Amino acid sequence: MRYIGNKENIVEKIHSILAANNICGKRLFDLFAGTTGVGRYFKQLGYQVDSSDIMYMSYCLQKAYIENNQTPKFDKILPIIHNNGQIQSLFYTPLELVLSYLDSVAPIKGFIYNNYTPDGTLHLEVPRLYFTGDNGAKIDAIRIKIEEWKSAELINESEYYILLACLLESVSLYANVAGVYAAFYKKWDPRAIKPLKLRPILLTNNNQKNRVFNADSLSILYEIDTDILYLDPPYNERQYLPNYHVLETIAKYDNPQIKGVTGMRPYDKEKSVFCNAKSALQALKKVAECSKYKYLVLSYNSEGIMKQEDIISLLSNYGDVVLEQFEYNRFKSNNNGLSRTKKKVFEQLYILKR
Numbered sequence: 001m002r003y004i005g006n007k008e009n010i011v012e013k014i015h016s017i018l019a020a021n022n023i024c025g026k027r028l029f030d031l032f033a034g035t036t037g038v039g040r041y042f043k044q045l046g047y048q049v050d051s052s053d054i055m056y057m058s059y060c061l062q063k064a065y066i067e068n069n070q071t072p073k074f075d076k077i078l079p080i081i082h083n084n085g086q087i088q089s090l091f092y093t094p095l096e097l098v099l100s101y102l103d104s105v106a107p108i109k110g111f112i113y114n115n116y117t118p119d120g121t122l123h124l125e126v127p128r129l130y131f132t133g134d135n136g137a138k139i140d141a142i143r144i145k146i147e148e149w150k151s152a153e154l155i156n157e158s159e160y161y162i163l164l165a166c167l168l169e170s171v172s173l174y175a176n177v178a179g180v181y182a183a184f185y186k187k188w189d190p191r192a193i194k195p196l197k198l199r200p201i202l203l204t205n206n207n208q209k210n211r212v213f214n215a216d217s218l219s220i221l222y223e224i225d226t227d228i229l230y231l232d233p234p235y236n237e238r239q240y241l242p243n244y245h246v247l248e249t250i251a252k253y254d255n256p257q258i259k260g261v262t263g264m265r266p267y268d269k270e271k272s273v274f275c276n277a278k279s280a281l282q283a284l285k286k287v288a289e290c291s292k293y294k295y296l297v298l299s300y301n302s303e304g305i306m307k308q309e310d311i312i313s314l315l316s317n318y319g320d321v322v323l324e325q326f327e328y329n330r331f332k333s334n335n336n337g338l339s340r341t342k343k344k345v346f347e348q349l350y351i352l353k354r
C-alpha cells in the first residue's frame, strides 16, 4: 500500500543494519505500525511481534497480517455462497472464493458512493472524484456485506479483519489520488477508472501469540516488554489521518460528519503529538523512559522536525546510542511541492542499547 513512511522497501536494509550492530532478539514491538510492513518482515523471520497504531485502518491490517496466524477457512460462509450457486471452482483458496463472491455482489449507493464519487456528489460545487460511481457503489456493497456476515456470525474475527484488509489494500489501487487522500485528481487517473477487483493478501504464521493495538503510543507503554522496540513516528507536521481519511472511513464505516472539499472526517482523537517538534521530543522521552526493551530503534529522517543533536542527547540518557543513515528516495506525492524538487533524503536509524 502506498503510505507515507512505508518501510516495505527498506525493511531488509534496516534489518541488515541492526544485524551489523548486533541488535537481535526474539520479540519486536512495532509501535507506529502503519501498513505493518516492518512487523510482517520480522514476523516471517520468526520474531514474536506486537504492534500498534493510532489509525483504525492500520489496526485492521495489523489484525490480519500480524495477530492472525490462521489460514482462513471460511467454513460457515462458503457453503452458503456455494448454495447460492454464485461460485464454482475447485482450484481456488477459500479466501479467493470469498473474494470472488464479494466481487460479484450487487452495488449499493451507500456512504462511499454518496460522498466520494462524482455521481454521488454532483450537487456539490466541486464534485469529489475519489472513485468512479461504479467503484464507489461496489466498495459500499462489499463493506456492507462483510459487516452483515460478521453480525450474523458467519465469519470469525480473523476472517473479518482479513476481508477488511483485502478491501483496504485493493481500494488503494483504484483511488484517484496521488498517493494521499488529502486531495483528489481533477481528472481520472487511468488506474481509477478500471473496475475494482479484490486481491487476496498474503499471510504468514509464526506460531506465536502476536498482540495488536489501536492506541496512541503513549497510552500503551505499560504493555511494552520486548527485545527490540521499533519506533517509526511521523517526522513532519502533517498528521496522518487527513492523508488517509477515506481509507479510515472505509475501515470504520461509521457514517462520520464529514466536511470541506475533500469530505474530511473529524480527527481530534487521532492527532499525533509526534507532529510537533517540542511535543515529539517530550513524547520520545516518555517512550524511552517508560517502556521495557533491550534495544530501542528509532527510524527517522534527516529532514525530520526533531533535531539530530536533540534526539542523540535525549536517548543517551538511557544507554549507548549509535546513528546509522543511508540515502533513500522519499515518498512521492504531488501534494507536496518539495517532493518533486528534492528527492533524496537520509533515512536515519537511531539505535539505543539500554
Ligand SMILES: C[S@@+](CC[C@H](N)C(=O)[O-])C[C@H]1O[C@@H](n2cnc3c(N)ncnc32)[C@H](O)[C@@H]1O
Pocket (backbone or CB within 6 Å): 003, 004, 005, 006, 007, 008, 031, 032, 033, 034, 035, 036, 037, 038, 052, 053, 054, 055, 058, 215, 216, 217, 218, 232, 233, 234, 235, 240, 241, 271, 272, 273, 274
Ligand atoms: C511513518 S508511519 C509508519 C510507517 C510504517 N512503519 C510502515 O512501514 O508502514 C507513522 C505511523 O504512526 C502513526 N502514529 C502517529 N502518531 C501516533 C501516536 N501518537 N500513536 C500511535 N501511532 C501514531 C500514524 O498513524 C502512522 O501510521
